[in-house]
Amino acid sequence: MKFRLERDVLADAVAWAARTLPSRPSMPMLAGLLVEAGPAGLTLSSFDYEVSGRVTVAADVDEPGTVLVSGRLLADIARALPAAPVTITSEGSRVEVRCGRSSFTLPTLPVDDYPSLPDMPGASGTIPGVTLAAAVAQVAIAAGRDDTLPTLTGIRVEIDGSSITLAATDRYRLAVRELQWTPEVSGLETNALIPARTLADTAKSLAHCDLVHLALSASGAGDGLLGFEGDGRRTTTRLLDGEFPKYRALLPSESATVASVETGALVDAVKRVSLVAERNTPVRLTFSGGEVELRAGAGDEAQATEAVECAVDGDAIEIAFNPQYLLDGLSALDDATTKLSFTTSTRPAVLTGGSSEGAPAYRYLLMPVRLSG
Known part of the structure; x- marks a missing residue:
């Protein structure tokens, strides 16, 4: 095997293919990157029986061939090479x-x-690609990270005709995003549960593509597959098995209080006030009149308060949240104004973008922390 290509092209392709390599492969060859040189150019592939990755780039191939080399080592080398054309040759059990x-x-x-x-x-x-990446990023923040509860580590993908709904929850918050796509067949209805980390990483890596092809196996669960393809890059991932929570029942149909506040001002205030919040200590928010007052700390501990102007429609309410979970939701909204809808101080609040008209495309439901005293 012998081929030549530009250093930046090689580095980018190797980095993309190697990103799915397992950190602790169950078998030595799964740490390898399959390098194939042929008439179509250079193809790099990785697979760990769960996630596969393949990328094809243009290369001047003098001698076609296939080798398997350490993926992470090749990625480190490609990234460190000087800015010059790269020649790769193989002879026997060695690659130069x-x-x-x-x-x-x-x-x-x-x-x-x-x-x-x-x-x-x-x-x-x-x-x-940019639409898919943004939507997945908004939802992935709410996915669980506890591998003992594998169902909650996934993002549920529901397809109903030209509409896709993404949902994720870790039991403390729920993120739901609705978006449109172009199906190849009309009347398509299916759902799948995708590992959140894989979906988020893949969507981000394909954000530059004008169009991403989504391919979902018919089974929709168990041994099913979801595939992504765009600009010569392809990924497949196995679906998670298990019953995702019936999340729609968690979304309240009405609210007793609705507050609208400038997102940037609230984010900055939460960051400042939470500086005195110890681990797992909530930030209290009191919505009344024309402002929201934020408080953290109590007793002999450090304390902080700050008020932010906001429009409050309904009864005054005091509620407490995990500050990081609240910041995650505010950041994911990507809107200059945030609308917070409440029923009671012990029921979940729903954050939506204040600038959107009609039904919000993105909803972030956040469980409050129960206040004592």
């Missing part, structure tokens, strides 16, 4: 990477032991 006056020699892993990558499910539709 040459760039300018730099040269590296890597041992190869047995190609025959490497598993075959799964095929992409049948194409289901397309969505702009």
Whole structure:
């Protein structure tokens, strides 16, 4: 095998393919990156039986061939190479990477032991990359991180015709985002539970694509697959099995109090007041008149208070939140104004963008911290 390509092209492709490599592979060859040089150019692939990645880039191929090398080592080398064309050749059980006056020699892993990558499910539709990345980022913040509760570590994807609904919850907050896409067949209805980390990382890496092809296997659970493809890059991930909570029942249908506040001012106030909040200590918010008063700390501890102007429609209410969870929701809204809807101080609050008209595309439901005294 022998091929040449630009250093930046190689570094970018290797970094993308290597991003899904397992940190603790169950078998040595799963730490490898499959390097294939052929008429179509250079193809790099990774697979750990859960997530696969493949990228194809243009390269001048003198001798086609296939080798398996350490993915993380190749990524480190490609990133450190000087700005010059790169020549990669293989002979026997060694691979040489040459760039300018730099040269590296890597041992190869047995190609025959490497598993075959799964095929992409049948194409289901397309969505702009930037739209997908933004929507997934808004929802992923609420996904659980406790691997003992695997169902809560996923993002539920519901497809109903030209509408997609994304939802995630860790039991303390819930994020729901609705968006439009272009399905290839009309009347498509299905759902899937996708690992949140994989979905967030993949969507972010494909944000630059004009269109991303989404492909969902028909099973929708268990051994099903979700595939993404755009600009020569392809990823598949296995779906999570399990019953996602019936989250729609958690969203209140009416509110006793609705407050509208400038998002940036509230974010800054929460950050300042929470400086005195000890670990797991909430920030109290009192909405009344034309302001919201924020308080943290009590007794002999450090204390902080701050007031922010806001419009309050309804009864005055005092409620407390985990400050980081509140900041996550405010940041995810991506709106100059935040609307907070309350029923009681012991029931979840719903944050939505204050500038949107009609039904909000994004809703962030946050459980309050019960106040004592």
